[in-house]
Amino acid sequence: MDFKQLRYFLAVVEEGSISRAAREIPLAQPALTRQLRLLEESVGATLLERSRHGVSLTAAGSAFHREARRLLREFETAKHDARRIADGQLGQLRLGVTVMHLWVPQIVRLLNQFRQSYPDVSLKVQSLLSAPQVEALRHHQLDAGMLFFPPQDDDQLDSHCLYEDRLVLVVSKGSRLARHPPKTLAELTGEDFIWFERSATPVYHDKLIHAFQRRGFTPHVVQEGTDNATMLCLVAAGMGCTIMPEMTMTGAPEGVVSIALDDLDMVLPLMLVWRRDASLPAVRRLIDVAESLALSR
Amino acid sequence: MDFKQLRYFLAVVEEGSISRAAREIPLAQPALTRQLRLLEESVGATLLERSRHGVSLTAAGSAFHREARRLLREFETAKHDARRIADGQLGQLRLGVTVMHLWVPQIVRLLNQFRQSYPDVSLKVQSLLSAPQVEALRHHQLDAGMLFFPPQDDDQLDSHCLYEDRLVLVVSKGSRLARHPPKTLAELTGEDFIWFERSATPVYHDKLIHAFQRRGFTPHVVQEGTDNATMLCLVAAGMGCTIMPEMTMTGAPEGVVSIALDDLDMVLPLMLVWRRDASLPAVRRLIDVAESLALSR
DNA sequence: CGGCATCCATACAATAAAAGCATGGTAATA
């Protein structure tokens, strides 16, 4: 049983005649007659009333005709949609983003650009820290993630650097450090620091600590936080100073000031990460948009 | 492009393996591999991710799989429905009935029996006089009709007698005729008659007049009416007497009495009429029900 | 009234499509 037979049937109904439909298709009339008979046999009902001046629909044929037309239309739609999904133009894309970056203009611009270029791909953005994103990617719960420090040389995951951020010192507006901006880490000896809790982002935390220790500097931590918004508020409240990726300063509260330090040159790459098997074509499109925007500082 | 390919695809998805699906179908594995490839070509997208331990759906394949399953299910439904329509078990039946008979218990019983036996055939009952029903039948605006005096030896229409009614004299309850019931038409000479307007039901009217004249009786008509309910009310109001099919007395108002006359023996057959081509199978079912109930007096 | 054109149906030959068979490559497993 064949879609072809349905198409033949529609043509015959439209023409009101087997012969004329056969000329239109084109097909030899006996072949068409035969296919109609096969269709009727497979349906188990007479669909066409044969007469001298052509054929007309029976009641059953009329109902079947409506259904056949709908089925063919929907089949074409299904094929078209499958093509669009395979091309990354349609579907759903589950994207992980760290809270920290949801506010960053570059990321917002990227997401907006993607939405505009691929309006039929519905972006499901989830705010997750880096490590959970990696896990979710591996378990096919995310299709792409924006995170720091993806696993190196992973056989499943592939990544692309979206943006290379640098770190800045953040102090409260009225503080002594704001009035006399330091130039080096060494000048921060003895200052109170608000620091990321290690458990939240262990890789970031360890890399930062390591970078500082290489400069012979160990911060005096008076408070720990799990997200940058909270931490910036603590800084604004005068609890101490902190180190932040520069990007995240965009949404910072009023009472804080960022200061670039000469020897704080650690590069913090924000990576777009996805499964190497490229299981979801829309991910490729996201990578394309990211590359075309070239968010590099 | 083939429904068969869709079924193959579903089997493969269900089994998660081309080889296993091939064994299930059953089909040689290379044949299945080839049909899948053809399907993918026709869709224009890769639907299955081939690997060592079987196949899995791509994003496009997953969406297409849902659609394919739906399409196949709906195709089966369409076939099934067509069969049921062809068998008269499903669809719509437009039935004409004269107002006069809508109230008659025999007819009500017939319609109820039909509804019960064929609950999926929706009866669209239209109240029409006999002549308009014949016209509507010819123009395919009705599928069947219940009426008096269908055209004889019609090449389009066929008919079946539902019920042979007889005529009765109807008088008002308190009248002289009610107190001293006449036995023959001759006794009605000089009585005031309420009569059917000829234009409403010319055939019935003419036959009735003709039957009376054969008995040498000509009614003295004081009032004409187009429907029996009105006419019975006029009788009840004492305007005169009338002649009615006995059947229609069921719904008659309180103030009337019917009297059988010995020489008023004209038979009034209520006919079920339909197009001979039996274009609508449900009509055959209606005829069956009518015959099985055998409404004959 | 009788050719003529136009339907749809049938029979049979030609062609195209699908299936089967044999085989190969590859990766996981024991």
Place this chain on the structure above:
DNA sequence: TATTACCATGCTTTTATTGTATGGATGCCG
């Protein structure tokens, strides 16, 4: 390292579909 299960490919056989020729029936028009 041999085995097994998987999918892919080449070739042959079988099946399905189409085309050609033809027939019967009916309506049209000279």
